[in-house]
Amino acid sequence: MKHSLSTLLLGAAALLSGCASAPKTEHIKNDLRASAYPLVTIDPYTSAWSFTDHLYDAPVKHWTGKDFSLIGVARVDGQPYRFMGDEELELLPVVKTSEQGNWIGKYTTVKPAAGWEKAGFNESGWKEGPAAFGTRENEHTAKTQWSEEFIWVRRHADLDEDLQGKNIYLEYSHDDDVMIYINGIKVVDTGNACKKHQLVKLSDEVVATLKKGENLIAAYCHNRGANGLLDFGLLAEQDDTRFFTQTATQKSVDVQAMNTIYQFTCGPVDLNLTFTAPMFMDDLDLLSRPVNYMTYQVTANDGKEHDVQLYFEAAPQWALDLPHQESVSDTFTKGELTYAKTGSYNQHVLNKQGDDVRIDWGYFYMAANKENTSSIAGNGIELRKSFLDGKTEASKTKGYDKLVLVTDLGGTKNADGHVLLGYDDLFSVQYFGENLRPYWNRKNNETIFSQFEKAEKEYPALMQKSAEFDVQLMKDATRVGGREYAELCAAAYRQCLAAHKLMEAPNGELFYPSKENFSNGSIGTVDLSYPSAPIFLIYNPDLAKGLINHIFFYSESGKWTKPFAAHDIGTYPLANGQTYGGDMPVEESGNILIMAAAIAAVEGNADYAAQHWETLTTWTNYLTEHGLDPENQLCTDDFAGHFAHNTNLSVKAILGIASYAYLADMMGKKDIAAEYKQKAKDMAVEWEKMANDGDHYRLTFDKPDTWSQKYNLIWNKLLKMGIFPDSIAEKEIAYYLTKQNKYGLPLDNRETYTKTDWIMWTATLANDKETFQKFIAPVHLFVNETTDRVPMSDWVFTDTPKQRGFQARSVVGGYYIKMLEEKLNK
Secondary structure (H helix, E strand, O other): OOOOEEEEOOHHHHOOOOOOOOOOEEEEOOOOOOOOEEEEEOOOOOEEEEOOOOOOOOOOEEOOOOEOOEEEEEEEOOEEEEEEOOOOOOEEEEEOOOOOOOOEEEEEOOOOOOOOOOOOOOOOOOEEEEOOEEOOOOOOOOOEEOOOOEEEEEEEEEEOOOOOOOOEEEEEEEEOEEEEEEOOEEEEEOOOOEEEEEEEEOOHHHHOOOOOEEEEEEEEEEOOOOOOEEEEEEEEEOOOOOOOOOEOEEEEEEEOOOEEEEEEEEOOEEEEEEEEOOOOOOOHHHHHOOEEEEEEEEEEOOOOOEEEEEEEEEOHHHHOOOOOOOEEEEEEEEOOEEEEEEEEOOOOOOOOOOOOOOOOOOEEEEEEEOOOEEEEEEOHHHHHHHHHOOOOOOOOOOOOOEEEEEEEEEEEOEEEEEEEEEEEOOOOEEEOOEEEOOHHHOOOOOOHHHHHHHHHHOHHHHHHHHHHHHHHHHHHHHHHHOHHHHHHHHHHHHHHHHOEOOEEOOOOOEEOOEEOOOOOOEEOOHHHHHHHHHHHHHHOHHHHHHOOHHHHHHHHOOOOOOOOOOOOOOEOOEEOOOOOOOOOHHHHHHHHHHHHHHHHHHHOOOHHHHOOHHHHHHHHHHHHHHOOOOOOEOOOOHHHOOEOOEHHHHHHHHHHHHHHHHHHHHOOOHHHHHHHHHHHHHHHHHHHHHHEOOOOEOOEOOOOOOOEOOHHHHHHHHOOOOOOOHHHHHHHHHHHOOOOEOOEOOOEOOOOEEEHHHHHHHHHOOOOHHHHHHHHHHHHHHHHHOOOOOOOOOEEEOOOOOEEEOOOOHHHHHHHHHHHHHHHHO
16 A cells, blocks of 8 residues: 655645646545545535546435436547546336335235245235335334334336336335345345345346236345335336546545545546535534535646636536426526526425435535636536537426536646535524524525635635645544554545534524434434544534534423433434434433533533533433443444343443543532542442453343443543543453454444444554554455445444445544544643
8 A cells, every 4th residue: 555645736725726836735645445435515415425436437426325416527629538427327217116106015024925925926914005114203204114023015016018128227225134026036135234225227037027017026124123114116227318428537536534636637638626625623604614616627748738628517416305306497697606506496495304315495506717617507418419519508408407517728738727516505404493594694694605705715725724634634643543544534524524514503502413324314313423522522622512402402491301311303404302213311311421521621621511510410310320230222323222231331321420520520519529430430340240251341241251342431541530440441452352353343242243433432442553553454444345335334244345234424523532532631
């Protein structure tokens, strides 16, 4: 692996528009082959990624995997070179999923006789219900409740014509294991996995069976715990015309904290393309600004002038939930910028909630300097043909216009510029019945155009500043954890922040909830805030408060009356009260107490905790009564199901109580501090006796010969609590090193899967950098080799480079815990 520190005229600072002598910026290349590359990262709704090694290998996608088409083409001396995205494949449903239309299936949750997947099987004793099948409390598409462990479904699908000779795809969503048969032929067998909107192209053998009239699609699904979901349908590929078949040659890609940098060759010219999200956590107006940059630099590689035009095309899907929704578009000039704009026709603001859901209110914008750029919206095929013909014209469509910016660089040896991409969501979240504007417009005195104008004005400074931040992050992370650790932190930065939305609550407090991406869509989930907290504790503890302010408000307003912390306050973007199906009493109470102590440690005072002392006292007393040997309940690793006597959850409860003592001491409440610290110490002594299993500690108190990662112990070390003796962590670390697989340390002895955020926490228990790196290297290898090309998953297998579930989640902010350790030790 090449670990070079070099000076490159790449990325942000080097590509200043109209600046012939841009300042050279030190640059440390990230050699990680990311599982996906962040391109535009504003919030959970406006989040665009490249899922492939080369930017032109496939369409740009939303983090959910749905197409967010963004095409880039350079025409050099009349020859087009596609460097970004692809002309999307048009697929139309021939057998609709439940999200495309209604369908009814026969189903049973009792194992049927052999042959259940074949035509002619006697299904008379089966129940009948509308799809999708799933846990309705957590899956917004589920219409028939399925809470049992297994389900078998038979769907009779009528076709209007034979499909033989056509390209047909099965689309399916499942949680967890699924097997699907079409006319008796198995086409899917996932094993232990959960995914949504997966596509598999059917073989000629299967397609040949799809005849006019009745056909059978049969499926089996196994819910291993928590959420369940099953839905499926068929799509047919439409005849398509492609104009941009010639691609550029990609020479490199480099993912940094704030920049993703590509280098291409387009025949006789080289093209550098950089995507920048200036997400500085110490400037909340800038952090919330809904505008990103796409910077380009064109340089002749033969020393000659060449005629160059650049074509940027965006699909209306940037502002739609589903591809067949009708949109409206417009182009115009305002100030120094020319704009292309699109949004849904209906504009039902905050009318949808759920996990695999995209925004369909507000407007997406592309903009560039008006001097050499023209904007147009219209028929995509006509726009592409027009560009090849040297024109910029196209007819309008009925609701499906593409947006295009064409920049004419003329005859040039060296030219640069940039495009701005942004989204005006109008209202971001509903907070206990009140619709909240985004933080940048919290006073309703800004417009999307003022944001674009500020972004344009500050462009040179922000390019320089973001490049400097990237370098400093790589240096800092390498120093504390090694190069592989630094590369993972850089890849995690924008993913973590883009999984949140910043607002101001009606009481004036920061509201910075995460969306629980691909793990049920909850908003403001405490057990996502807890693992993601380290990055915010490092860069701005006010944002760490913004992760949990709403949970305090929920309890202190009387809306949540239980003696422990809530799990969430709704399903994104509707934050009107907990919607998750089960409580996590010990988990969430312990999480917030520990976070409050960590905030106090970073700030040097307990002022924040003092504002919520009565609530923290109630939760602490709950932990003293119920925390040592937890009853049968869920914890943050809820995918593993309910279980009692969880030793790691007990550690969290004990350290939650110790956190309360820590805060009391900072507040001068010495008697209370001494009382609760002693309680925590006494519980820790009992814990050690009950959990001890010789050379390690158990998964549950009642089961010998088991083990689990005790990642919650990290706060005993970071906050120097002295509740658990250091020997416990040392014994665990030594044992874990004997249990590692190729791609990491399993979460516990029950399965080969793991949580990568918890590995980072467990690794930080090690007392030396060399041991820490032994845990990090397999995670780095997984990201480098995984065959599941999605924004980083935190729930993965350790014996195969496969994703178990989850992606694009905020919890990768927890990777920064090793850096937090250094901050707390200063």
